[in-house]
Structure formats: C-alpha cells, structure tokens
Amino acid sequence: MGGNKYAAGVQFLLEAMACKRSVVITVTQGRVDYLAAPDLGQVVNVGDATGLREAIVNLLKNPQQAESQAQPGYKMVVNPQQRTLYRCFGREIAML
Numbered sequence: 838m839g840g841n842k843y844a845a846g847v848q849f850l851l852e853a854m855a856c857k858r859s860v861v862i863t864v865t866q867g868r869v870d871y872l873a874a875p876d877l878g879q880v881v882n883v884g885d886a887t888g889l890r891e892a893i894v895n896l897l898k899n900p901q902q903a904e905s906q907a908q909p910g911y912k913m914v915v916n917p918q919q920r921t922l923y924r925c926f927g928r929e930i931a932m933l
Contacts, residue, residue: 850878854910859903861892877910 853860860878863885879896881888896903 851914854907855914857904857907857911859896859906860910861889861896863889877913878906 850860850862854877862878862880863883864880865883879892881892896906
C-alpha cells in the first residue's frame with residue numbers, strides 16, 4: 838500500500854460515482870476503503886502504470902462492463918443508507 842495515509846482524492850471518487858462513472862484508483866490507505874464493497878470500482882497498485890492503462894482501456898473497450906461497474910457506486914451515493922460504507926463515510930457522502 839502506498840505511503841499516503843490520507844484519503845486524498847476521495848471527493849473525485851464520490852463525484853464520479855454520483856455521475857454514474859466507473860472508477861479506477863490506486864491502492865492507498867484511506868482511498869481504497871471507499872471501494873471495500875464489491876463491484877464499486879477497479880483498484881491498481883501505486884506505480885503500476887501498465888495496470889492503470891489496462892484497467893482504463895478495458896473500461897473504454899467494454900462500455901457495458903463500465904456501466905455495470907458504475908451502477909453500484911451510483912446507488913451507494915444516491916441511497917447511502919443501504920450500504921455499509923455509509924456508517925464510515927456518511928458525512929462525506931452527504932456533502933455531495
């Protein structure tokens with residue numbers, strides 16, 4: 838896991854989910870916790886440029902997969918009480 842101990846970039850993650858966009862993030866402490874629920878996004882290792890590129894290209898080449906990945910994140914943002922993540926991050930989600 839990367840050295841960043843802050844949830845930097847979490848706002849963009851929640852905004853992407855609110856806009857029904859699939860997400861690809863790097864494994865950093867704090868940020869990766871937002872994708873703890875299954876099917877909320879793809880995670881790649883910090884510094885893995887090839888893995889990041891492959892994840893992005895895969896989503897661009899497979900729009901149905903990207904859409905199916907985006908739906909659970911959108912549902913979590915618009916109806917957070919149904920997700921266990923809300924207990925941990927309810928304040929951040931409510932600010933969207």
